[in-house]
Amino acid sequence: MSTPQPVAAARDEGFGDDAPEPGTRLRGGRRSRGLHIYTWVVIGWLMLPIVVMIAFGFNNTTGKFNFAWQGFTLRWWEHPFAIQDLTGALVNSITIALIATALATIFGTLLGIALGRHRFRGKGLVDLVLFANIAAPEIVLGAALLSLFVTLGVNRGYVTIVIAHVMFDIAYVAVTVRARMAGVDPSIEEAARDLGAGPWATFRLVTIPVILPGIVAGALLAFALSIDDYIITQFNAGQTLTFPLWVYGATRFGVPPQVNVIGTMIFTVGVLLAVANGLVVQRRRTWKPLSPALDEGATE
């Protein structure tokens, strides 16, 4: 998001909720308060299933179905990895996401640099393919890839899941890196060349560090998409199970509370990472920039 943050902050500081100043974009106080409450109602609705997930990880359930509240217990938290198949599926999900993210980040970053920095024949075609890849419904991507594997007689499993995940991750990384690249002044790379750096040294010591936030953002997005993917994975998984596939299968015979416990763990780690990232970005904004060009990139 290319929000001009300082301007936004300055703009908002002047007005309290009840400042119906004429000639501003701000609504009158009462209507705004109504919208404020409404926003919190929607946020509450968005939280509802999350609260349920967390709460039912503490439910002292006895039967197969974890639907009704039967008292508080910590026993699921004491043995969150007691169900071997579930734990195995979780390990698959994590390792697949790590491998797919690594590959997609390398490929996607190189493509993003090519698109952001160079003009070349076929660029329009690449753009079209990336757009189609992001816009196409997941079920079509999954079914198409399965058609390829079926036609070639490839057995589906761990490797085909990784292939599929790299396939849908690349475009997101490339688009993110390209956006970052667009905000970088090419003259800093030229300056490095003028000072005697070779192409490789320029790439390693100037280009990569400058676009690193874009690469990290792309990698995080790829990891998040990969670990949570259900539809494309199901089409190309064969007998291999990932965490979402296991949970989906479990809906037929009752989802055990360990799923809630593991879900809560993933949720907590994700939120902590997001908050930490937000704080780092905020701190970086207040730092004195090394050079105007670097600063322009960093505040993006």
Added chain:
Amino acid sequence: MIRRLRSALVPYALALPAGLWLAIFFVAPMIVMLSVALETGNLISGFTLTWHFATFWQAIDLYHVQFIRSFVYGLVTTVLTIVIGYPVAYWIAFRGGRRKSTYLLLILLPFFVSFVIRTVSWQFLLADNGILLGHLKAWHLVSQNFHVLATSFAVVLGLTYNFLPFMILPIYVGLERVDESLLDAAADLYSSKREAFLRVVLPLSVPGVFAGVLLTFVPAVSDYVNAQILGGTSTTMIGNIIETVYLENNQYPTAAALSFVLLAALLIGIFAYARALGTEDVFEAAAA
């Protein structure tokens, strides 16, 4: 000379690994899927390419109910996400103040929970004797055989819930860009606040809504997780059919044909929508 040639090759070298991967595992599979749709045979004796176009008509004929249902659900979901999400995006963009990023994080929180678990949580919430209905029934507020699961309402609710953040975010980004001096100008020219909203803010937010519609409508129409977990036999969507026909019945040609018809229908829908909206806005959205 060699040096210049080398530098001309740099972008191709950079694009090569990703390009190859996408060509082999994204573009080629689309073509293979089309050819699979034109094959006949079965899993045991194998499939051969017979250019059997009739598969397409048979598939549409057999499953047109689920096709129509999927598009209706997708449409209702999209409208609901706009109606629910626009005011939220508006409030955060214009009134969020310094806590804008906190509000956005709250809107994005569901994405930190697995898609399948989110939907399963709604199953918990809506189950016949679950948290909500269980109590309502115990207090005799609803009849004992009242149920929400396995209805269209439950499926659309799940879809709306799961895709709402995809609508709020792009609308927010669009509204955030609205230059406030335009509103000053509108006020200087004696426009009322209502008029300023209708004639300045709303038109300027159209590209964001367009992006949100793309991000919501396409996955909602082709989803089958919500219909599977929250729905019943009367709420089957085309995604459920493709999944079953492909993975359980192993009728590859029919499943491939259905996938193509779905893709084509979505493309036609998007282009029709883009035409109706005016191409300028579409280009703006693409640029944004």
